[in-house]
Amino acid sequence: MSLVPIFFVFLFSSVLAASRECTGPAQIGSTQELDAIRGCQIFDGSITIQNITSSEDLLNLSQLQKVHGDLVINGNADVSQIVLASLQQVDGSLKFQNNRQLKRLDLTQLTAVQSLEISVQPSLDAIQFPSGLSQIETFTVTDTIASKIEGLVAGKMKDIKIANNIYLKDINLNHLQQVGGVISISANSPNLSLDLSSISSIYQGDFRNLARLIGLNQVHQVTGDISFIGNTFSSLALPNMTQIAGTLTVSDNKQLQNLTVPQLQALGGALSVANNTQLTHVEVPKLQQVDGTVDITGNFEKVDLPSLVDVRGGLNVQTSSSNFSCEDVNKLKGGVTKGHEFTCKSNVSNPKSGVSLNNGTDTNHDGTDSGVDNIQVTWISLISIIISLLIK
Numbered sequence: 548m549s550l551v552p553i554f555f556v557f558l559f560s561s562v563l564a565a566s567r568e569c570t571g572p573a574q575i576g577s578t579q580e581l582d583a584i585r586g587c588q589i590f591d592g593s594i595t596i597q598n599i600t601s602s603e604d605l606l607n608l609s610q611l612q613k614v615h616g617d618l619v620i621n622g623n624a625d626v627s628q629i630v631l632a633s634l635q636q637v638d639g640s641l642k643f644q645n646n647r648q649l650k651r652l653d654l655t656q657l658t659a660v661q662s663l664e665i666s667v668q669p670s671l672d673a674i675q676f677p678s679g680l681s682q683i684e685t686f687t688v689t690d691t692i693a694s695k696i697e698g699l700v701a702g703k704m705k706d707i708k709i710a711n712n713i714y715l716k717d718i719n720l721n722h723l724q725q726v727g728g729v730i731s732i733s734a735n736s737p738n739l740s741l742d743l744s745s746i747s748s749i750y751q752g753d754f755r756n757l758a759r760l761i762g763l764n765q766v767h768q769v770t771g772d773i774s775f776i777g778n779t780f781s782s783l784a785l786p787n788m789t790q791i792a793g794t795l796t797v798s799d800n801k802q803l804q805n806l807t808v809p810q811l812q813a814l815g816g817a818l819s820v821a822n823n824t825q826l827t828h829v830e831v832p833k834l835q836q837v838d839g840t841v842d843i844t845g846n847f848e849k850v851d852l853p854s855l856v857d858v859r860g861g862l863n864v865q866t867s868s869s870n871f872s873c874e875d876v877n878k879l880k881g882g883v884t885k886g887h888e889f890t891c892k893s894n895v896s897n898p899k900s901g902v903s904l905n906n907g908t909d910t911n912h913d914g915t916d917s918g919v920d921n922i923q924v925t926w927i928s929l930i931s932i933i934i935s936l937l938i939k
């Protein structure tokens with residue numbers, strides 16, 4: 548009888564045991580289960596650490612360097628520190644969700660991850676990537692008490708969502724050049740400063756509740772919608788923007804005095820300007836074509852759209868100023884505007900935005916829900932695009 552087969556069986560089973568330890572998926576709910584993977588440097592597969600019952604408040608996986616899968620750390624109520632000090636790369640998603648005591652997150656070596664989500668972390672006050680997080684597609688930070696986000700140095704990203712971080716005063720994305728999806732920033736600190744000074748291309752953008760916005764000077768085209776809502780800056784300039792394929796919304800910016808879009812020629816959606824109470828002059832000097840509707844309401848004294856030759860949808864201009872004359876706007880009726888609806892009013896106490904295509908019947912909203920109005924405007928532009936296609 549030979550010992551060789553027994554030797555192979557032994558070898559095989561020990562290799563299996565060693566690799567099984569660092570092979571996922573691993574579902575971890577206790578310190579003992581965590582101990583089993585503590586020695587792994589490279590993990591093949593996904594790790595989920597959820598509802599861990601632990602006497603310690605430290606979750607230490609400081610050997611781990613790479614995860615070929617997802618790493619999800621979720622709902623660990625007592626954990627106050629997560630140490631992933633050697634982690635360089637996660638091929639899938641890295642998620643920290645709902646770890647309510649989490650105060651310190653050590654991601655010293657992290658440089659590459661497909662998507663990172665940090666959400667509902669009500670004790671986490673700093674988000675830092677000391678080695679520079681340079682490869683990332685999707686970045687989400689919501690409901691934390693972080694005051695800054697440091698070390699996000701990617702040049703190209705897909706989606707970015709940063710919302711409801713009420714102490715967040717500074718977002719530095721000055722390495723970012725391209726956003727292939729949606730960038731959405733809202734409801735962070737009212738004193739938030741956003742630096743996007745290298746950006747040249749955005750698919751879609753939603754910028755809300757910002758005190759300062761640095762950048763957008765080089766952006767030439769937007770493929771989807773772009774909106775600026777509830778910001779407190781006094782001036783908004785899109786000096787190099789020539790085309791927006793979707794809707795441009797500028798509303799509820801109570802301190803906005805200057806809106807400058809000197810090169811904009813075409814809007815695939817609507818032009819929606821509402822409730823910017825300090826904005827006295829709306830001027831889009833090169834705008835020729837709007838496939839959706841033109842909806843401008845507020846307290847302005849002057850609207851200048853000297854190049855406008857084609858509005859596929861309707862038009863609604865209403866101001867509370869008594870100094871405004873509808874004379875110029877009325878010249879657009881019929882020839883330039885194709886939609887059924889045409890309204891121009893000055894000296895109205897409560898300007899109403901929202902144009903409807905309901906067969907010419909006026910169903911103006913009373914402006915209490917700008918969200919609904921924006922959705923409505925977007926639908927209208929869609930419908931009007933479809934109608935104009937059908938007519939062709």
Ligand SMILES: *[C@@H]1O[C@H](CO)[C@@H](O)[C@H](O)[C@H]1NC(C)=O
Nearest residue numbers: 574575576597598599621622
């Ligand atoms: C974790 O806890 C939540 C709430 O207590 C529960 O709904 C969920 O099923 C738990 N998940 C696991 C994997 O134990």
Ligand SMILES: *[C@@H]1O[C@H](CO)[C@@H](O)[C@H](O)[C@H]1NC(C)=O
Nearest residue numbers: 585605607608609610628630
């Ligand atoms: C985490 O564990 C490593 C050993 O794996 C140890 O060297 C390190 O000090 C621990 N970190 C903390 C913060 O305790």
Ligand SMILES: *[C@@H]1O[C@H](CO)[C@@H](O)[C@H](O)[C@H]1NC(C)=O
Nearest residue numbers: 716717737738739740758759
């Ligand atoms: C807001 O931020 C600016 C600098 O970004 C600072 O000078 C100013 O004091 C801050 N204001 C408040 C109220 O925190």
Ligand SMILES: *[C@@H]1O[C@H](CO)[C@@H](O)[C@H](O)[C@H]1NC(C)=O
Nearest residue numbers: 764765766767768786787788
């Ligand atoms: C404006 O956009 C064009 C075309 O993308 C580009 O060549 C030019 O450098 C941009 N100008 C500025 C000031 O960014």
Ligand SMILES: *[C@@H]1O[C@H](CO)[C@@H](O)[C@H](O)[C@H]1NC(C)=O
Nearest residue numbers: 781782783803804805806807
């Ligand atoms: C608005 O623009 C004009 C001319 O470009 C400039 O003189 C003025 O300082 C700007 N006002 C604000 C508040 O930025």
Ligand SMILES: *[C@@H]1O[C@H](CO)[C@@H](O)[C@H](O)[C@H]1NC(C)=O
Nearest residue numbers: 868869870871893894895896
């Ligand atoms: C504006 O409206 C007020 C109240 O409706 C009216 O008294 C006033 O004469 C109007 N002014 C102009 C210039 O039409």
Ligand SMILES: *[C@@H]1O[C@H](CO)[C@@H](O)[C@H](O)[C@H]1NC(C)=O
Nearest residue numbers: 827847848867868869870871
């Ligand atoms: C109307 O315009 C005149 C001069 O253009 C100005 O003196 C007056 O203050 C303006 N009135 C209002 C209500 O803005």
Ligand SMILES: *[C@@H]1O[C@H](CO)[C@@H](O)[C@H](O)[C@H]1NC(C)=O
Nearest residue numbers: 887888904905906907908909
């Ligand atoms: C729309 O208006 C046209 C004529 O203006 C009318 O014939 C048609 O019945 C109306 N459609 C609806 C759904 O009201």
Ligand SMILES: *[C@@H]1O[C@H](CO)[C@@H](O)[C@H](O)[C@H]1NC(C)=O
Nearest residue numbers: 799821822900914915916917
């Ligand atoms: C305009 O601002 C007022 C007061 O803040 C708000 O109640 C209303 O909903 C806003 N309307 C629109 C269309 O944004």
